Amino acid sequence: MVSSEEAPVFAVVGHPNRGKSSVVATLSQNDSIAIALEPGTTRESQTYPLRVDGRTLYTLVDTPGFQRPRRVLEWLEAHSLSASDRPDTVAAFVHQHRDNPRFRDECELLAPIIEGAGIIYVVDGSVPYTAEQEAEMTILRWTGQPSLALINRIGPDDHTASWQSALGQFFQIVRNFDAVRAPFEQHLGLLKAFGQLRPDWEQPLEDAVGFLTRQREDRQWRSAHLIAAALAEMMTHQESRTLPKTLDTAGSDSRQALEARLRERWYQYQREREETLRRDVETLYQHHQIARQEAALSWHHDHDLFSEETRQVWAVSKAYLATAGFGAGAVGGVGIDALTLGHSLGAGALIGGLLGAAGSYFYGDRLAIRALSLGSLKGAGDLQTATFGPVQDLQFGYIVLGRAVDHWWHISQRNHAGREPLELPPSESHWLENLHSETRKAIQQALTRLRKNRKLSHGEQQELEVALHSALEGYSHWRLESIA
Amino acid sequence: MPGHLETLLAFDRQYQRDQQQSPVFLHRRDRRYALDSSEGQAPDISRWLAQLHAIGSHGADRYDFPEIRFWRRFSNGFIAAGALLGVITMSGLLFYDGGQQINVTVILGFVLLQLMLALYTAVQGLAGWQPWAPLIHSLQQRLQKQQPSPALSPLLGPMMTRTAQTAGLVFGATALITLLLSVVFQDLAFGWSTTLDTSAEAWHRVVSWVALPWSGWLPVASPSLDLVEDTRFFRLEGSGVDTASARWGAWWPFVAMTWLAWIILPRAILLAVATVDLRRKGRRALTRHPGYQALLWRMETPAVDTGADTRDSGKLPEDHHSATVTVPHSPLAVSWAGATADALLPGVDKPLPRAGGAQSLQADRDTLANLAHQITEGRRQLVVVTRSWEPPTAELADFLEDASEQLPGVTITLLPVATEPGQRPDEQKLGQWLRFAERVGQGVRVAAAETQEAAHGVQ
Incomplete structure (x- = not known):
């Protein structure tokens, strides 16, 4: 048995392919756990301890599924005299068959339980309840260990009710938990439920919930830091090249070619920097597999940083730009559309659509970038520097910010059991108007400073991070309200 | 004792080195240092650097700038x-x-x-x-x-x-x-x-x-x-x-x-x-x-390790090498764990004898014994109807093994059925059954309902 000083262990058990691994993946924030493997290929238990500063608070054990439950039950029934000897009989079964390849999976999954682990029995609530799983539930009941059943709905159908009444006869607690879609608060609720299984498990699980909550808050702060840094770098980026002084005729072919080259490099830098930000945020939230899936996604042109659609989605209205610091939040999105008489987002989208313009429409003419400028290179008489950038348009900052915040939200809400490719569908930019006026003002001031190519001071950087942290918070609320 | 300029430069140098490290490692390392330092003490960069240098290998150039x-x-x-x-x-x-x-x-x-x-x-x-x-x-x-x-x-x-x-x-x-x-x-x-x-x-x-x-x-x-x-x-x-x-x-x-x-x-x-x-x-x-x-x-934030870096021991399934066959005509048939395939087995008496699922192992043996009596010269095919979405377990493998022992000369065919009666299961689900049949051996094949894509079936 587990002594009270030892951290609780929970064996996640069940029929093959019922979502055991997805539950473990979500709770351990591990997106590398192979889910929906061929039954019979997961042959060994895998432990996932939650450690805080080296101290283990609890351990999840991902086990292989039951393969021969009826044979096991037959053996147990043949070797038991009364209900009181059942736990010992299960232990005896494991000891006797440890080296028997036919019962390897059962021994693997029962071993942690007979050593004192709590039972987390996972079933798929999207398939109907059938009595065929009763053999394995009976074996688990024979172990006498504290147990909790999780109904993890994998498919679209819902047979939760029938499962609930059946599972209630075998397990102390029955909970619904969608490993792919459950929000973070439900993860914590589930861990608290684990703590209810035995009185001495309550405290470590409470501690774990506290640490995980703080970890999540920290991640939000660090995301704000990452976004602030990327925003500053992207808005002030300049492409430069050293070249002979002979290239100085305005409008000449070579000059235009140079400008085009530098422009392309500038765009490339912005795309790569945004990609780096994405990876950083994903790494922060322990999502290591998304990048690979994203590559396969073919980041199509419509969602590219410089696409027309992106501009329509994430740019803010001129009225917002003009009034961001002065309480424009009182005017809603519709009000802004009406006030600006066709210059706002909706109208901008329409105009863009009518012209059929691609990125070059806005970004060639309307996204003001400090275009090619030639300056002499000090200390080298016949050389000069050609520079392209930085961006002169606040809209660029708002587009980068909108996309970054949206990506952050998807990542922060994504469970590690999720294997679907990350889709970032177009949204709308009115979320900014829901933010507190102080937050909007701080963002606007920082973007204005960056637009003027002024480096943010330490204090200004911190102010921007605080504002972005509030913006992340505000975006989450806005999203929740939109969904509701 | 290094001066404050040396400390600053040493810190900057360490910072540049740390850019290459994973954030998780850095957090663990620095939290470890903070926990090892006496409680309530303000973090001292010089001592932190000294500890890193003491452990690391670049002690010689530590303050040479x-x-x-x-x-x-x-x-x-x-x-x-x-x-x-x-x-x-x-x-x-x-x-x-x-x-x-x-x-x-x-x-x-x-x-x-x-x-x-x-x-x-x-x-x-x-x-x-x-x-x-x-x-x-x-x-x-x-x-x-x-x-x-x-x-x-x-x-x-x-x-x-x-x-x-x-x-x-x-x-x-x-x-x-x-x-x-x-x-x-x-x-x-x-x-x-x-x-x-x-x-x-x-x-x-x-x-x-x-x-x-x-x-x-x-x-x-x-x-x-x-x-x-x-x-x-x-x-x-x-x-x-x-x-x-x-x-x-x-x-x-x-x-x-x-x-x-x-x-x-x-x-x-x-x-x-x-x-x-x-x-x-x-x-x-x-x-x-x-x-x-x-x-x-x-240093201040507890290092929470949720097990996110633990590698899974599971291997991805290998590709299967065999293909599905057409459903045999007038075979012996058995329903595994309650699966039904009325439309796919014309001319077979219903309801099918049952095995697996909630039945006892003895009932499975009885089913096989009854089937053995029904074998004739023209009926040497046994179809085991299964649910395609249910994973094939070792219990089914045991049953197939018992069947091939008790029904010698009989060809066993698995028939995984889709949730929609008469439909062919999707290829991913059929894949697990084909691999299962390959693992079991003993000539076990997999049949599936015909669709236009399944014209490559083997007789």
Whole structure:
């Protein structure tokens, strides 16, 4: 048995392919756990301890599924005299068959339980309840260990009710938990439920919930830091090249070619920097597999940083730009559309659509970038520097910010059991108007400073991070309200 | 013990190295350090660096920075130049060829200039002006072929100020020594002279004000009105013949004290201010270093390891090599775990005999025994109907093994059915059954409902 000083262990058990691994993946924030493997290929238990500063608070054990439950039950029934000897009989079964390849999976999954682990029995609530799983539930009941059943709905159908009444006869607690879609608060609720299984498990699980909550808050702060840094770098980026002084005729072919080259490099830098930000945020939230899936996604042109659609989605209205610091939040999105008489987002989208313009429409003419400028290179008489950038348009900052915040939200809400490719569908930019006026003002001031190519001071950087942290918070609320 | 500049540069160097490390590792490492340090103690960067260096392998070069070496050389050169200039300047000021007295007015003017320069240097340092920075950068680039570290750039102003104040102090000191040596070894004649229409009283008031700091306790260095009246000289009138020769030399204590109090002392005070300012700005540069807040965060925040880095032991399934076959005609059939396939098995008696699922193992054996009785020459096919979405388990493998033993010569075919009756299961689900059949062996095949894509079925 587990002594009270030892951290609780929970064996996640069940029929093959019922979502055991997805539950473990979500709770351990591990997106590398192979889910929906061929039954019979997961042959060994895998432990996932939650450690805080080296101290283990609890351990999840991902086990292989039951393969021969009826044979096991037959053996147990043949070797038991009364209900009181059942736990010992299960232990005896494991000891006797440890080296028997036919019962390897059962021994693997029962071993942690007979050593004192709590039972987390996972079933798929999207398939109907059938009595065929009763053999394995009976074996688990024979172990006498504290147990909790999780109904993890994998498919679209819902047979939760029938499962609930059946599972209630075998397990102390029955909970619904969608490993792919459950929000973070439900993860914590589930861990608290684990703590209810035995009185001495309550405290470590409470501690774990506290640490995980703080970890999540920290991640939000660090995301704000990452976004602030990327925003500053992207808005002030300049492409430069050293070249002979002979290239100085305005409008000449070579000059235009140079400008085009530098422009392309500038765009490339912005795309790569945004990609780096994405990876950083994903790494922060322990999502290591998304990048690979994203590559396969073919980041199509419509969602590219410089696409027309992106501009329509994430740019803010001129009225917002003009009034961001002065309480424009009182005017809603519709009000802004009406006030600006066709210059706002909706109208901008329409105009863009009518012209059929691609990125070059806005970004060639309307996204003001400090275009090619030639300056002499000090200390080298016949050389000069050609520079392209930085961006002169606040809209660029708002587009980068909108996309970054949206990506952050998807990542922060994504469970590690999720294997679907990350889709970032177009949204709308009115979320900014829901933010507190102080937050909007701080963002606007920082973007204005960056637009003027002024480096943010330490204090200004911190102010921007605080504002972005509030913006992340505000975006989450806005999203929740939109969904509701 | 490294200085604060060395600490800053060492921290910056460590920060650059840490850029290559994973954030999880850095958090673990620094949290470990914070936990090992005694509780309640503020984080000490020097000790943190020392611990890293003690454990790491790069101890030899831990505080060897080209930037610091350059600054030491530069400062030493600047100070040496100041010392030399002090000797030359004072020698120039005291140049006395016997023809005319050394004009104390000139010396006072020079002292004033020095004072102004010292104050300007101090203001420049405190305000952060760096008009000379390009010169230093190009010098550093020329000498060391490298740009100064960005970590050091906010400190270049205070560093230059300190160097300049030190050089000024050394300048004053060597000049004073030169003065004293000249007094000892030469016969110097001081006087005062000005084109302005100034009375001796007015001039006396000026020198009394200059001598104010020491007049109370060193009267010999505070010229009297008589001395001032006696030692005025005019270029065209020649020196006052009435004045005793010794009177001309009586000015030297005043000159020495003026130099000491109005050049050396202010320089020393401003050097102390510059040193404190450099230290303060050095500490600030450290706390504003991009890595500093991150380090504090790592030290203060518990390292929560959720098991996210634990690699899964599972392997991805291999590809299957076989294909599905068509459903046999009029076979023997058994339903595994309650699966039904009415539309796919025309001519087969319903309901099908059952096996698996909630049945006991004995009931499975009975089913097989009954099937054995139904074998005839024309019915040597057994179809086991399963649910395609249910994973094939070892229990089914056992049943198939028992079936092939008890029904010799019978071909066993698995028939996984889709959730929609009569439909062909999707290829992913069929894949697991094909692989299962390959694992079981014994000639077990997999059949599936025909669709247009399944025309490649084997008879």
